[in-house]
Amino acid sequence: MRGKAALMLVWGGVLLAGGAGAVLRFVVDRTVARRAARSFPFGTLTVNVSGAALLGLLGSLALNRHAALLADTAFIGSYTTFSTWMLETQRLGEERQVLDAVANVVASIVLGLAAALLGQWIAGRL
């Protein structure tokens, strides 16, 4: 019975952390995109790169099973977005902004990997 209650609690936590991540993504993406006011999707790039850094950090902290589920999968999982990255890249291509489309893929991968490494490096120093 106690196991079942704990499970429900964790799942409720996943709902909340996931929701919070989604709202934070919307706010950050919108703020950055409005400030930048460019065709290049700086908002999504910011969200994905900062998410990668955070995940690199949290992943190296060796949290317990439930905390990792909440922080990594639920929160960062809904904060970052693969689908938006792909959709916005496709839209750039559709409007003949091929350089921006390629730059969006390359920059996301290079900066994302660097951010994840940086997160791990910071975690190692803590």
Add this chain to the structure above:
Amino acid sequence: MDRGPTVNQPCLKLTTYFGERQRVVTDHVRRPGFLADAMLDLFDTRELATSVMLRGIAGFGPRHILRTDESLSLSEDPPVAIAAVDVESKISGLVDDVVAMTGHGLVTLERARLVRGDDVLDVGNGDASKLTVYVGRQERIGGLPAYRAVCDLLYRQGFSGGAVILGVDGTAHGERYRAQFFSRNVNVPLMIISIGTAAQVSAAVAELSAAAPNPLMTVERVRLCKRGGELFARPHRLPDTDDQGRPLWQKLMVHTSEATGHGGVPIHRALVYRLLDSGMARGATVLRGIWGFHGDHKPHGDKLFQLTRRVPVVTIIIDTPEWIARTFDIVHELTAEHGVVTCEMVPAVVTRAGPDRHGDTELARHDY
């Protein structure tokens, strides 16, 4: 059924620009409905000859908040434009209701004429004309979808350009037609905006009236400023007010295509960002067409399987004469090689920003 005005009467075109997610301003309903719905309900009740709701792809207003379908987060509240045309008395009778229900947005009134084939159009003073045709989505003329038949005709007549913009709701001959997901949406109106000389417009009106049973068409006088990079004339430099002190406004329409770019970006995208950066524009709305033509390019649309878009796009900029003169410099620079730019006078503009209301619905008079 109300057949609408039967002769070439002076008409008014009422256009409202706002964010699609906006709800009606009212104090007696707890959860008011969407503004666009309420406005079309009003037009339905008053049996307007024609009205159409158009969904934009990008734009900003006086608050300089960018909305664009390029980004997922910035596309959740797209700009819409709702245009309605009928005789002066009918439009004047509902303008105040429209202004009252709009919380944030721009309401404009322009003089237009609803025309029929037997009307004699006075071929004006060398300025160009804007012919707008309203047909149903699935209506057919001579075995072709009506919008394609109309574009073919306008192209044959040598018009400078034409764009078909899909409506999602509207009225035609006093009847409401609203797009639904599970429906063929036969009569949901779409709008065909085209630019030609007065003579071309006269000929097209006669030919269209013969080809279609009861077409809805309006003619407005415009100045053709640019075509294909060539500058014909800058916008008229109008005074700030008419001789009665009523403010004058102007509207620039920039007709481009998804296929024409400036510095690697489609012209309409570059235009919105430049205008926003400049801080010299009160707003802009970009409408994307589904079919159209410009210059020597035959009428075309998008295909189901394609990598890049090539449909026409219309960018609308409404501002005071002084600001339009400055905005035109930006438009001029970005349309160095492509695009059709027209300018016209807007005799009444009301801006709503919450409790603030600027402008009047009384129409200014100015001969130019």
